[in-house]
Amino acid sequence: MSLIIDKVSMQYGKTKVFSDVSININKGEFLSILGPSGCGKTSLLKILAGFVKPTGGQIMMDDVLYSDKYKTLPPEKRDMGMVFQSFALWPHMTVRQHVEFPLQCRHKYMSEAEKENLVQSALDITGLTDLQNRYPNELSGGQRQRVSLARAIAAKPALLLMDEPLSALDANLRVSMRKEIRRIHRLTGSTVIFVTHDQGEALSMSDRVMLFNKGHIEQIDTPKEIYINPRTPFTASFIGHCNFIEGQWQNNSFKAYDGNLSYIGEVAPAFRDSNICPLRPEQLRLNDKGVGIPVTVQDKQYMGREIHYVITNKKNIYNIYTPMEEEFAVGEELYATCR
Amino acid sequence: MKKYFKISKEKIIFSLMALVLFVFPLIRLILLSLTKEDGSFSLDQYYYFLSDSRALESVINTLQISISASLISALCGIITAFLVGYTNIKYKNLIEALVLMPFVIPAYVITLAWTGLTGPGSVLSQYLAAHMIPGIDLFTIHGIIGMLGICHMSVVHVTVVHMLRKVPQEVGWAARASGCSQWKTLLKVDLPMVMPAIAGGTVLAFLADVDNFAIPAFLGISSNIPVLSTYIYEKIIGFGPNSFTYGAVLSVVLSLIALSGALLSTLLVHERSYQESAKENFNIRIWFSPPVRRVIEIGTVSLLTIFSIVPLVYMAITALLRGFTFSLDAECLTLDNYIFVFTNDGVREAVINSLFMAGTASVICLILGTLIAYMSVRKQSKVASFLNQCASVMYSVPGIVLALALIFYWSQPIPGLNTGLYGTFTIIILGYITRYMIIQIRNSSAAFLAVAEAAEQAALASGSNSITLWVKIIMPQIAIPALAGTFFIFLSAFTELTMSSIMASASTKTIGLQIFNLQQAGDYSLAAALSAVIVLFMGIIYGLQKLIRLLLARRKTYESDN
Numbered sequence: 001m002s003l004i005i006d007k008v009s010m011q012y013g014k015t016k017v018f019s020d021v022s023i024n025i026n027k028g029e030f031l032s033i034l035g036p037s038g039c040g041k042t043s044l045l046k047i048l049a050g051f052v053k054p055t056g057g058q059i060m061m062d063d064v065l066y067s068d069k070y071k072t073l074p075p076e077k078r079d080m081g082m083v084f085q086s087f088a089l090w091p092h093m094t095v096r097q098h099v100e101f102p103l104q105c106r107h108k109y110m111s112e113a114e115k116e117n118l119v120q121s122a123l124d125i126t127g128l129t130d131l132q133n134r135y136p137n138e139l140s141g142g143q144r145q146r147v148s149l150a151r152a153i154a155a156k157p158a159l160l161l162m163d164e165p166l167s168a169l170d171a172n173l174r175v176s177m178r179k180e181i182r183r184i185h186r187l188t189g190s191t192v193i194f195v196t197h198d199q200g201e202a203l204s205m206s207d208r209v210m211l212f213n214k215g216h217i218e219q220i221d222t223p224k225e226i227y228i229n230p231r232t233p234f235t236a237s238f239i240g241h242c243n244f245i246e247g248q249w250q251n252n253s254f255k256a257y258d259g260n261l262s263y264i265g266e267v268a269p270a271f272r273d274s275n276i277c278p279l280r281p282e283q284l285r286l287n288d289k290g291v292g293i294p295v296t297v298q299d300k301q302y303m304g305r306e307i308h309y310v311i312t313n314k315k316n317i318y319n320i321y322t323p324m325e326e327e328f329a330v331g332e333e334l335y336a337t338c339r
Numbered sequence: 340m341k342k343y344f345k346i347s348k349e350k351i352i353f354s355l356m357a358l359v360l361f362v363f364p365l366i367r368l369i370l371l372s373l374t375k376e377d378g379s380f381s382l383d384q385y386y387y388f389l390s391d392s393r394a395l396e397s398v399i400n401t402l403q404i405s406i407s408a409s410l411i412s413a414l415c416g417i418i419t420a421f422l423v424g425y426t427n428i429k430y431k432n433l434i435e436a437l438v439l440m441p442f443v444i445p446a447y448v449i450t451l452a453w454t455g456l457t458g459p460g461s462v463l464s465q466y467l468a469a470h471m472i473p474g475i476d477l478f479t480i481h482g483i484i485g486m487l488g489i490c491h492m493s494v495v496h497v498t499v500v501h502m503l504r505k506v507p508q509e510v511g512w513a514a515r516a517s518g519c520s521q522w523k524t525l526l527k528v529d530l531p532m533v534m535p536a537i538a539g540g541t542v543l544a545f546l547a548d549v550d551n552f553a554i555p556a557f558l559g560i561s562s563n564i565p566v567l568s569t570y571i572y573e574k575i576i577g578f579g580p581n582s583f584t585y586g587a588v589l590s591v592v593l594s595l596i597a598l599s600g601a602l603l604s605t606l607l608v609h610e611r612s613y614q615e616s617a618k619e620n621f622n623i624r625i626w627f628s629p630p631v632r633r634v635i636e637i638g639t640v641s642l643l644t645i646f647s648i649v650p651l652v653y654m655a656i657t658a659l660l661r662g663f664t665f666s667l668d669a670e671c672l673t674l675d676n677y678i679f680v681f682t683n684d685g686v687r688e689a690v691i692n693s694l695f696m697a698g699t700a701s702v703i704c705l706i707l708g709t710l711i712a713y714m715s716v717r718k719q720s721k722v723a724s725f726l727n728q729c730a731s732v733m734y735s736v737p738g739i740v741l742a743l744a745l746i747f748y749w750s751q752p753i754p755g756l757n758t759g760l761y762g763t764f765t766i767i768i769l770g771y772i773t774r775y776m777i778i779q780i781r782n783s784s785a786a787f788l789a790v791a792e793a794a795e796q797a798a799l800a801s802g803s804n805s806i807t808l809w810v811k812i813i814m815p816q817i818a819i820p821a822l823a824g825t826f827f828i829f830l831s832a833f834t835e836l837t838m839s840s841i842m843a844s845a846s847t848k849t850i851g852l853q854i855f856n857l858q859q860a861g862d863y864s865l866a867a868a869l870s871a872v873i874v875l876f877m878g879i880i881y882g883l884q885k886l887i888r889l890l891l892a893r894r895k896t897y898e899s900d901n
Contacts, residue, residue: 049512049515049516050515051512051515074515074520074521075512075516076517076518076520076521077518081516082516084513085509086509088507088509088512089510090510090513090531090532091532092532101514101519105514105517105518105519151513151517152516152517155517161516
């Protein structure tokens with residue numbers, strides 16, 4: 001066990017931000033904290049970093065007490081590095097000075113040659129060697145983010161905290177930086193805590209995803225588990241954009257009330273108990289053969305690889321993604337079934 | 340064709356305004372310093388300057404006083420800016436008000452108050468003497484430095500506190516996350532990032548020190564400590580042979596000192612400051628524990644009160660005294676000094692003069708400045724921006740130099756044409772307009788920048804003509820910030836001393852001059868009473884302005900609710 005978060009709570013005055021958050025994070029693990037904005041994920045990260053004191057619970061790192069309600073180890077004494085959404089670069093320092101900074105602060109007794117090695121390797125890993133004498137205002141957005149990364153990993157911290165590091169980048173860069181961060185994670189072996197509101201980032205990068213909503217944990221699982229087997233309605237709709245079909249469960253088989261739609265498989269008790277079946281848009285199919293729940297096509301978006309339909313059945317609205325070849329017109333009366 | 344003609348007419352008017360108001364007077368001043376009495380070119384007065392030991396003493400004093408005072412201002416201003424901008428202390432509004440007070444209240448009033456507090460016979464001096472502690476003598480070079488330092492610390496404070504708030508909080512966090520302690524982070528990250536503001540603010544304080552006339556005049560003339568501004572004053576008032584030409588030479592030297600300071604600031608400020616446009620962040624970044632916080636709050640507030648309020652209160656009280664000894668017994672108290680203020684013809688005349696000239700100048704500034712601002716912000720008029728730049732140069736030219744330049748120029752704007760303006764209201768009003776125009780331009784420009792251009796276009800698209808556009812859309816939105824500038828101009832001009840000290844004649848005396856004359860004549864109690872009344876008046880005006888703002892702000896929220 002590397003990092004233990006035990007029943008941590010946070011409130012400002014009477015406003016509860018979150019309560020009783022617990023998770024054990026393994027050494028070298030890549031954990032994403034995912035959630036909509038305002039869910040408390042950034043507050044949790046600030047507590048992990050030591051900028052904010054929690055109002056309850058405790059955080060232990062390798063048997064060292066990091067935070068509880070009485071005491072917080074100041075950020076500079078924690079074995080960590082941090083990457084910020086705004087990059088938080090220092091305009092008066094060069095790229096190289098940024099990377100040297102944590103080494104000067106954390107490893108006062110390290111030999112110059114060793115420091116030099118670490119600086120060089122951080123620059124190499126992030127591909128900044130050629131830019132090392134530039135100032136932040138002479139760099140592009142992606143390069144600035146690399147500097148922020150290089151600074152965070154330079155002192156080889158056991159824990160790497162990332163606060164929405166990709167949000168300030170443009171769409172294409174965001175996708176390519178995902179790979180970069182994965183690669184850096186593999187090379188450094190640090191434990192990474194990655195805060196994001198983008199489920200694509202969380203699913204594609206993490207070993208485990210912790211889904212946060214309104215101050216509590218909805219689910220902690222591997223990306224695959226959390227996608228395929230959501231435990232709560234929130235997880236199902238936030239991660240998989242699931243449709244909730246009403247119907248009757250019998251053991252492992254589900255039959256919809258509104259038409260001839262059935263599904264066979266395991267779902268979490270939360271769904272079974274409230275007589276609904278969560279089905280992702282790609283799990284549904286449309287046909288004009290009269291089999292399934294009767295629906296009307298309300299809207300249709302051509303996405304290239306697939307077509308996204310919004311369909312209605314009485315007052316229910318469902319999303320369905322179909323392959324290109326299954327094309328229907330808006331207003332058409334169709335039937336929906338499960339794949 | 341018509342449109343083309345219209346634009347060029349504007350250009351001509353604005354260019355003429357820039358030349359006549361700003362450029363020609365300065366050129367005339369420089370030319371005058373280079374001519375003999377018969378009008379031929381000559382460097383004689385410059386040679387004389389180099390051999391004039393009192394002039395050299397003035398230059399050295401000016402430099403020594405301004406540099407030391409600006410460093411004091413910087414030290415105090417940085418500390419208050421840090422406390423207000425970063426820490427969890429309370430009473431921040433009070434602290435900022437106390438820091439700003441010595442800047443808003445005329446420097447001669449502050450100086451007068453301080454000389455009363457520290458003068459022989461004051462409670463403080465008696466206390467110090469009784470305890471064998473040497474008293475404070477303000478009529479020394481250190482006294483002048485101290486007064487300037489206090490009066491101009493707000494310049495540094497304001498510049499630095501805004502820059503501190505613009506430093507993103509994450510930048511400090513990044514250093515903490517890299518293993519740097521809180522205080523080291525301040526030193527290694529925050530300090531370098533606000534360095535341009537510290538340098539810029541200090542240079543501004545330096546310029547204000549170089550420019551200042553009131554403090555060295557009150558403290559330095561009687562104790563024979565000349566600085567350039569008071570030396571120019573002595574020369575002009577002295578009416579000796581060549582005194583005007585020599586005054587011009589001294590003015591050129593003083594302007595060069597100010598100019599090199601201003602150049603230094605542009606060099607320092609244009610460093611890598613990439614968060615220029617960053618938003619101000621009011622988060623608390625440094626938490627003091629409650630006892631420490633308490634000590635800092637009490638210490639800061641009481642120190643600032645001692646500097647800003649105590650002398651003024653003491654001055655107002657001593658003006659009630661019959662004799663020189665401080666005693667609050669009934670038989671020692673008198674209202675004579677205050678009665679004098681309200682009944683004396685000279686005082687009444689000075690008040691009316693100042694009200695009239697400041698009022699006229701501020702209204703003209705409001706109209707012209709807003710027009711120039713509109714042209715340069717909305718129409719991107721190059722001539723208007725040129726005017727803007729000229730006006731800002733005028734504001735950094737020391738006041739005494741500007742006054743002299745205007746006297747030379749307006750007495751004879753075109754060779755052969757003697758206007759006889761010297762000694763009239765007109766020349767002083769012109770002086771105030773020239774000096775304070777930039778304040779109006781800046782305030783009005785900021786006001787226009789805050790109004791979305793789309794709001795104007797929306798009004799036009801809704802079918803409004805340009806009159807309804809101005810009356811219904813533009814004016815309500817710019818009124819408060821634009822009038823704030825006018826208001827500041829009015830108060831500055833109303834209490835101004837530097838320019839009127841050499842521009843005013845017996846019949847155009849200003850309040851500043853009246854107080855200065857009383858002080859120079861040794862009538863401390865009368866000067867104190869008049870000063871106290873002026874401070875009270877300023878307080879009332881400020882209160883009124885606050886009230887109007889409050890009322891207008893309420894109306895605004897009421898409207899947006901509906």
